[in-house]
Structures are given as C-alpha cells and as structure tokens.
Amino acid sequence: MSAEQQIIKLGLDLPEVPSPSGNYVPSVQTGNLLFLSGKGPVGLPVGKVGGDTSVEEAYQHARSIGLTLLSVMRDSLGSLDRVERVVKVLGMVNAAPDFGQHPAVINGCSDLFIEVFGESGRHARSAVGMGSLPNAMTVEIECIVEVKSD
Amino acid sequence: MSAEQQIIKLGLDLPEVPSPSGNYVPSVQTGNLLFLSGKGPVGLPVGKVGGDTSVEEAYQHARSIGLTLLSVMRDSLGSLDRVERVVKVLGMVNAAPDFGQHPAVINGCSDLFIEVFGESGRHARSAVGMGSLPNAMTVEIECIVEVKSD
C-alpha cells in the first residue's frame, strides 16, 4: 500500500503547512535529499516536558509535528509516494533539566512515520533535550528524507 | 549579480576563518554538499539571550557568525560563486530557559545569506535553545551548502 493510500486508510488529516516564523523556507531539496525545517506541534502548546507537560501529552505533540512534516513533504514533492525513505530525525524536547524520557516523546513522530511509510519510514534518530524552544513550545522536530529518483 | 560582487556592493568585510577550538576542521565536502562546523560570533561575546543579552544584540551576533560562515565557504571553495544553494541552517541560541524568540535571533544569519546569495540563500532551518555553549558564547550556527557541479 502506498503512503498516500495509507494516509486515507488511517484517516489522517494533514494540517496546512504553517508559515515559517523567520526568514527561511519549509524545505530544501538537494540531489535526492529533502531537508525539512524544524516544526512545532499544531496549536503551539507551551510548557516544559517533565515539568508542566507529561510524556503522554508530549508524545501527542510529537505526533502532531509528524503530521505537519508529512504535509511539508507532500507540498514539496507533490505526493508522499515520492518519498523513498525517511533518513534522519532530530527530535528536540523542551524539557526540565532532569528529564530523561526523550525517546518516549519523539516516538510520537517516529511511530507515525512507520505507520505511513512502513519499513521505509524507519530512520536514524537523535532525541534530545533543549534548554528552550521558540514560543516556549514543548517539542520541535526536523528531518531528512530521501526522494525517489524517477 | 554574483555572490562575490554582492559582498563588494554591500561593503561586507569577511573575518578570517578562526582556528577550530578542538580536534576538527572548519568544513568537509562530500559529493556536492559542504558541511560547515558550528561557529560562534566574532569576539566570542558571553551571555544568556533573554537574560543579560538582548534579542537585538544576539541578532548582530548571529549576523557576525554568518560572515564567518561565508568566510569558511570562500576558503573551502575558492569563491562564494561556487555556492549553488544554502541548504540547511541549525541556529543554536544560548538562552534563558523561558526564552522564546530564537527565530528573531537566527534571522541575523539568514537575512545575511539572502542578501548575499539572493533566492539561492533561502534555506531550511531550525532555530533552537541550548542549555549552554562553548566559552559561554551567546549563539552558535552550523550549516550545509550545495556546491556547483562545474
């Protein structure tokens, strides 16, 4: 089943690509690699994970970022079916200084990519804790995908 | 107008490439991609943005990093005119834990790249907050550029 068919089957609703908050663009393709800018969760929830925001809430935030990143991919490539492979994810959690469950948070995005792309959704990843994030949002994720040659 | 002509027209003075502060090199090219090491502002200003350093000051620091990154590109490639495209910027702000205006800071570098390269200067980007940075400097930025095939 193709990624676009999977989106329909799962009943996923991709959000609009948000306007960049600074002087940059949502993605740049070079050769077969598409570099996506870091995105925050839909609705820009504010908080420190491990403080006023739970791991379960932050998992959902990471999933909502995943939907936005899918939307950027579709916008840039015309169709999610042009994604050959998710290559690399950098998951950045706005966390309390003693927080340690970053992987469980960023799984919200990783699980979604694997639901949509299957084995081609499996990626290399780092999931780490930032000191702060734009607008004090809880999570930000950027990624690199490989584009089909066609 | 070429990037090198633009540098002259804007009256920009590129700083010398600083010596790496550790066991690494300023940039590595692989295929058509040039990966640049993270750099700090000229003069290595110390502080926490949103604490003792204002957004306006940090914007200027990010701009000065941009000048250094241009200098690294020229040094590595022989001329800025060999840059096909700025692909990706990772802007890292040494910020207070409740800081939220990272995009406004990193625009200092992004604006410069667009002044110099025009549309080819537009890049994917993340602008985020670190817990600390080398020498307690205020901002660090790394980037990836695509090199012309020639």
Next chain:
Amino acid sequence: MSAEQQIIKLGLDLPEVPSPSGNYVPSVQTGNLLFLSGKGPVGLPVGKVGGDTSVEEAYQHARSIGLTLLSVMRDSLGSLDRVERVVKVLGMVNAAPDFGQHPAVINGCSDLFIEVFGESGRHARSAVGMGSLPNAMTVEIECIVEVKSD
C-alpha cells in the same frame, strides 16, 4: 594502514551495538552517506558535565561513544575499511548552564576517529550543551560518514 588494521594495532575492543531505546534504527544509508543515530556512553553514566561530572570523565564518555559509533559503522557497512571519510559530528553535552568546555569533551570522540581513520577521520563538528539527555546520561553523539563507492 587500514582502519580495521588500526583497530587491532590500537587494541581497541568495539562494544556491541546497543538496541535503540525508541522506534528507530542505528543507521540509514542514502547514496554514499551513512547517517548514524545519536548514541550515549557505554554503561550510560548519569550526570551534568561541569556539575557532578568532570571534563576528564566526560572526555572518556565521549571516547566510549566513539567506540560504539565505530561498531555501528562496521555493523552497517561490513567493515570499517568501507568508510571513505568522517563528514560531520554533532556532540551534545548534558552540561551545567554555565559550562563552556564542550570542545574538550567531544575531543574524546574526535581524537578516536582520527586515531582509527587518520586524515580521513577529520570532520566538521559542532560541540554544544543540551538542557537534558535521555536517561540523564552525560553525553550523546551522532555523526555522518561517507561510504566508499565500489
């Protein structure tokens, strides 16, 4: 002398590749680039560098991460002799907010790469301070390597 010969000559013992702590894989190759997931030190030492963990201890942690990254490269490519070049390292230190010696910490990994690969081990790098890391570990490092074409 090849990298694999160098491993023997230096008497280095590569650890097993640890299971990913989330829904991701240790590395993904796209074209000639191998992207490696972020890894922590063997034994997952806990602490804040510049707080309860010294620069010297953290240097050894970074070196032990380097050994794990070498192990991931060998596992992915069949042999370290298929590495053409270490391209980029992102060294992330779980540091106290006023810490400033990140480069001295991440040299633990960089020095190792140069011992093993010689000039081909020299890489672009950023060494920065995170607000927190998974399991409260002291250091995390990810990297990108270029793979030989053959």
